[in-house]
Amino acid sequence: MARYEPKTAEPRQQARWAEADAFSVSNADTGRPKYYVLEMFPYPSGNIHMGHARNYVMGDVVARWKRASGYDVLHPMGWDAFGMPAENAAMERGVHPGDWTWSNIATMRDQLKLLGLSLDWSREFATCDPEYYGKQQEWFLELFKRGLVYRKDGVVNWDPVDNTVLANEQVIDGRGWRSGAVVEKRKLNQWFLRITQYADDLIDGLAELEGRWPEKVRLMQENWIGRSKGLQMKWAWAGTAPAGFDDGLEIYTTRPDTLFGASFMGLAPDHPISKQLAEADPKVAAFVAECRKGGASQADIEQAEKIGWDTGLKVVHPFTGAEVSVWIANFILSDYGTGAIFACPAHDQRDLDFARKYDLPVIPVVRPEGAGDDFAVADEAYTGPGAIFHSDFLNGLDIETAKAEAIRRIEAAGTGQGATIYRLRDWGVSRQRYWGCPIPVIHCEACGVVPVPADQLPVELPKDVTFDVPGNPLDRHPTWKHVNCPSCGGGARRETDTLDTFVDSSWYFARFADPKAAEPINKAAAAKWLPVDQYIGGVEHAVLHLLYARFITRALSDAGLMDVKEPFAGLFTQGMVVHETYFDGHEDSGKPRWVEPSDVRIETVDGKRVATRLSTGAAVTIGDIEKMSKSKKNVVAPQDIIAAYGVDAGRLFILSDSPPERDIQWSTGGVEGAARFVQRVWGEYASFDAAAPANAGVDAHLVRETHKAIKAVSEGVEHFRFNSAVAKLYAFLATIRQHDKAGAEAKKTALSALARLMAPFTPHLAEECWTQLGEAGMVLDALWPVYDPALAADDQVTLPVQIGGKRRGEVILPRGSDNATVEAAALANPTVQAYLAANNLSIRKVVVVPDRIVNLVAG
RNA sequence: GCGAGCGUGGCGGAACUGGUAGACGCAAGCGACUUAAAAUCGCUCGACCUCGGUCGUGCGGGUUCGAUUCCCGCCGCUCGCACCA
Numbered sequence: 001m002a003r004y005e006p007k008t009a010e011p012r013q014q015a016r017w018a019e020a021d022a023f024s025v026s027n028a029d030t031g032r033p034k035y036y037v038l039e040m041f042p043y044p045s046g047n048i049h050m051g052h053a054r055n056y057v058m059g060d061v062v063a064r065w066k067r068a069s070g071y072d073v074l075h076p077m078g079w080d081a082f083g084m085p086a087e088n089a090a091m092e093r094g095v096h097p098g099d100w101t102w103s104n105i106a107t108m109r110d111q112l113k114l115l116g117l118s119l120d121w122s123r124e125f126a127t128c129d130p131e132y133y134g135k136q137q138e139w140f141l142e143l144f145k146r147g148l149v150y151r152k153d154g155v156v157n158w159d160p161v162d163n164t165v166l167a168n169e170q171v172i173d174g175r176g177w178r179s180g181a182v183v184e185k186r187k188l189n190q191w192f193l194r195i196t197q198y199a200d201d202l203i204d205g206l207a208e209l210e211g212r213w214p215e216k217v218r219l220m221q222e223n224w225i226g227r228s229k230g231l232q233m234k235w236a237w238a239g240t241a242p243a244g245f246d247d248g249l250e251i252y253t254t255r256p257d258t259l260f261g262a263s264f265m266g267l268a269p270d271h272p273i274s275k276q277l278a279e280a281d282p283k284v285a286a287f288v289a290e291c292r293k294g295g296a297s298q299a300d301i302e303q304a305e306k307i308g309w310d311t312g313l314k315v316v317h318p319f320t321g322a323e324v325s326v327w328i329a330n331f332i333l334s335d336y337g338t339g340a341i342f343a344c345p346a347h348d349q350r351d352l353d354f355a356r357k358y359d360l361p362v363i364p365v366v367r368p369e370g371a372g373d374d375f376a377v378a379d380e381a382y383t384g385p386g387a388i389f390h391s392d393f394l395n396g397l398d399i400e401t402a403k404a405e406a407i408r409r410i411e412a413a414g415t416g417q418g419a420t421i422y423r424l425r426d427w428g429v430s431r432q433r434y435w436g437c438p439i440p441v442i443h444c445e446a447c448g449v450v451p452v453p454a455d456q457l458p459v460e461l462p463k464d465v466t467f468d469v470p471g472n473p474l475d476r477h478p479t480w481k482h483v484n485c486p487s488c489g490g491g492a493r494r495e496t497d498t499l500d501t502f503v504d505s506s507w508y509f510a511r512f513a514d515p516k517a518a519e520p521i522n523k524a525a526a527a528k529w530l531p532v533d534q535y536i537g538g539v540e541h542a543v544l545h546l547l548y549a550r551f552i553t554r555a556l557s558d559a560g561l562m563d564v565k566e567p568f569a570g571l572f573t574q575g576m577v578v579h580e581t582y583f584d585g586h587e588d589s590g591k592p593r594w595v596e597p598s599d600v601r602i603e604t605v606d607g608k609r610v611a612t613r614l615s616t617g618a619a620v621t622i623g624d625i626e627k628m629s630k631s632k633k634n635v636v637a638p639q640d641i642i643a644a645y646g647v648d649a650g651r652l653f654i655l656s657d658s659p660p661e662r663d664i665q666w667s668t669g670g671v672e673g674a675a676r677f678v679q680r681v682w683g684e685y686a687s688f689d690a691a692a693p694a695n696a697g698v699d700a701h702l703v704r705e706t707h708k709a710i711k712a713v714s715e716g717v718e719h720f721r722f723n724s725a726v727a728k729l730y731a732f733l734a735t736i737r738q739h740d741k742a743g744a745e746a747k748k749t750a751l752s753a754l755a756r757l758m759a760p761f762t763p764h765l766a767e768e769c770w771t772q773l774g775e776a777g778m779v780l781d782a783l784w785p786v787y788d789p790a791l792a793a794d795d796q797v798t799l800p801v802q803i804g805g806k807r808r809g810e811v812i813l814p815r816g817s818d819n820a821t822v823e824a825a826a827l828a829n830p831t832v833q834a835y836l837a838a839n840n841l842s843i844r845k846v847v848v849v850p851d852r853i854v855n856l857v858a859g
Numbered sequence: 860g861c862g863a864g865c866g867u868g869g870c871g872g873a874a875c876u877g878g879u880a881g882a883c884g885c886a887a888g889c890g891a892c893u894u895a896a897a898a899u900c901g902c903u904c905g906a907c908c909u910c911g912g913u914c915g916u917g918c919g920g921g922u923u924c925g926a927u928u929c930c931c932g933c934c935g936c937u938c939g940c941a942c943c944a
Contacts, residue, residue, distance in 0.1 A: 215863075215864090216863060216864070216939075219862070219863065220863090220939060220940080223861095223940060224939095224940080226940095226943065228943075228944090251944085252944070253944060255944075266944085306942085329942095330942090331942045331944095332942080332944080333942075333943060333944085335943095336943045336944080337943075337944070341944050342944085343944080348944065349860085349942090350942055350944075351944080353942095421943090422943095423943055539938085539939090542939080543939090604869095604886070604887065609869095609886085653884090656871095656872095656883080656884070657872075657884070657885085658871060659872080662871095662872095665870090665871065667870090667885065667886095669884090669885050670871080670884070670885060672885090673884055673885060674884085677884090715875080721873095723871090723872070723873085723883085723884095724872095726883075726884090727872090727873070727882065727884075728882090728883080729883090730882095730883055730884075731883065734883095798879085799879090800878080800879040801879095802879085802925070804925085805878095805924065805925040805926095806925090810879075844924095845924065846924090847878095847924045847925075849878060849925095852879095853878045853879075853925085855924050855925060856924085857924045857925095
């Protein structure tokens with residue numbers, strides 16, 4: 001029998017789809033429901049890797065399944081094309097970032113097309129195209145007008161060798177990732193987007209995503225925004241007030257119920273009062289400097305000892321009138337709350353550590369249930385529930401009631417108010433980089449910041465730039481930044497910062513609705529397609545991209561550019577592709593020498609896996625299983641797999657071996673297994689005998705199995721259990737092959753269903769099989785098979801018979817048999833009788849679960 | 860430290876709302892075909908034993924006729940956040 005040849009079949013089917021323009025979808029109303037499937041678009045780094053392949057193949061399964069189920073499916077693709085790797089390439093190799101990027105896009109587009117994805121390529125765009133980023137500038141200015149964009153001094157990571165700002169992710173152990181120079185904190189005038197204005201909305205919006213977004217991602221966003229409710233209040237000074245703080249020391253607390261336990265006040269080392277004191281006293285300055293010394297890494301913070309400095313200042317307790325001393329303490333954050341706290345050591349571990357070290361009072365004011373008035377804490381603060389005591393008018397109240405009462409009293413006294421604060425900071429979007437979207441404003445001595453007029457957009461990046469010296473090429477470009485002020489006509493300077501690339505990816509899904517629209521977002525088209533029904537990507541974007549996109553979508557909606565608040569109705573976060581690493585036992589300049597999988601042969605010797613390097617014959621150590629990466633050389637290229645086994649086998653394996661949310665371990669054996677399945681499938685279609693005579697019993701059984709398979713595969717796809725769905729496809733094929741005596745009609749029904757069920761997973765093979773079976777048109781356009789519950793159910797069921805919960809036998813009965821029948825059959829079963837007799841047991845109770853199981857309780 | 864998730868054969872994993880644990884695949888073993896190998900096909904494949912059983916889903920309890928599934932307490936791993944008052 002002829003083998004299936006992916007090398008010829010796959011290009012043939014891809015050509016058919018292209019010729020029919022099968023995946024272009026219209027914005028016109030077709031009467032069909034819409035479905036928008038989107039995978040996070042790729043950064044054009046140079047090549048498509050297995051992680052991309054897994055992501056896009058999953059999306060493709062959903063897209064093809066929804067299409068077959070009668071939806072208008074939008075499944076677009078584009079390029080997240082701005083970013084630093086392009087500039088690094090420019091610096092290392094002298095190529096222009098644009099040329100490098102566009103050439104990578106061309107390569108990766110070809111590689112993606114090999115995957116046979118049902119993408120509407122007519123909507124493709126790259127964010128580095130002025131057609132795109134010009135529209136981004138347009139809405140950026142709209143947000144500017146609406147006060148959502150502003151400039152302020154911000155602290156940034158500054159690389160003194162490369163003369164540029166680095167993102168937090170580009171600072172590794174305090175050093176620049178490229179230059180290796182120790183990164184400085186520097187204050188720069190930066191552009192910010194006012195994401196904090198949407199903090200509540202972004203948290204509250206998470207609720208409506210319940211069930212459609214992973215719980216984990218929703219929690220991460222909630223924690224990231226970090227909303228907390230408490231009391232913000234001023235404590236009056238007991239003596240002379242520091243200059244400029246006449247009306248008191250303002251603090252924030254979430255525990256106003258513990259005010260009577262106040263022991264001391266704490267100031268952040270960067271608090272204005274701390275700075276004032278440091279200026280006046282070199283000893284304070286030395287202490288503040290000491291506080292800053294500790295590293296910023298997690299381990300450093302964990303181990304850092306609490307240190308403090310008694311300022312000698314005192315404040316007055318709002319309820320008791322007692323004097324409380326004010327300390328500068330290294331553990332207080334300047335940028336959270338007011339940068340100052342009141343400390344209640346009995347009920348806060350950090351305060352307690354500090355109080356014990358400096359011998360400050362520890363006054364318990366919350367008493368756990370059962371504890372008496374003598375309740376005290378030693379070295380562990382009590383943070384649990386309880387009743388308030390030692391607290392005058394709060395005595396006896398529970399914590400929540402006491403909080404409310406304390407806030408009410410402070411508000412009545414006019415020294416503070418209940419307040420909600422957030423951990424979330426405004427989004428700094430300035431980058432001193434060339435390869436990004438220019439921020440479309442002009443700085444004029446006379447007029448200040450002036451937006452670039454609409455008729456002068458887009459502000460395009462100049463092509464003639466050099467990368468031979470560090471720093472921002474836009475800043476040192478001879479002419480680009482010198483412009484006339486659009487307002488007064490005088491000499492002015494163009495902004496040379498570009499936007500963080502996360503801005504580019506915060507609205508691309510809306511642009512896909514109509515990528516050529518004159519306005520940033522075509523509202524009518526967006527109304528048809530948005531929100532994205534199913535978004536798929538890596539969990540690493542749980543708070544960055546996904547939070548930014550939710551914010552921008554809200555901001556643009558409020559600005560009237562579209563009408564959707566939540567961009568992604570459904571989100572799925574898929575796992576990584578991992579692979580064993582191989583190490584040849586040698587090192588190159590201190591680093592292990594890794595060996596590529598293609599150069600390794602694995603054998604089993606005495607039950608152990610042994611690896612040998614093919615090129616040298618040397619033994620190789622099998623290392624940890626890690627994410628595929630160039631540095632560990634454990635990369636398998638999708639193109640190589642496609643060339644060796646065909647794309648359908650690759651797609652099948654990557655979908656089958658692990659649940660989609662979990663990491664998948666790439667294995668050659670696994671793909672080979674998938675390739676064998678492809679061959680078996682084809683063999684079954686190629687040998688289909690259209691003249692086979694009907695065979696009543698066998699045919700009925702095959703029809704039933706067909707409906708069961710349709711049910712199982714449909715449910716697998718619907719619930720993102722692709723691995724189980726593929727397992728059912730394997731099992732269904734095995735079932736069809738067992739029915740080799742089936743008549744042509746039943747067999748054709750089964751094979752027709754199988755082709756349609758396979759189509760989302762192995763689209764090329766499914767088309768070939770469809771045609772081979774004599775079906776008209778493309779399986780792509782065939783409707784998803786629907787199962788008949790009546791036909792999917794067996795008419796006979798096998799009921800296990802348990803005695804005392806252990807399986808002792810089974811009885812076969814018609815489906816739907818009543819309990820009495822089941823009980824009688826179970827008791828009549830010879831194996832059961834033998835067991836009962838042998839153990840001298842009599843039946844005390846019978847539990848029958850209809851069509852499932854029967855349990856005899858004996859004693 | 861806080862939060863979330865996960866522990867099932869040699870491996871990846873399956874088991875829908877408590878109802879035959881180990882589907883499907885990989886690896887391994889045996890056999891058929893072959894001069895031979897590859898490919899292909901068939902069979903075996905949790906552990907232990909007296910081959911009929913016993914035990915078995917991280918560990919210890921509990922609820923239940925019945926627990927991988929629910930509850931309590933441990934142990935281990937992974938991820939996220941991290942001195943956020």
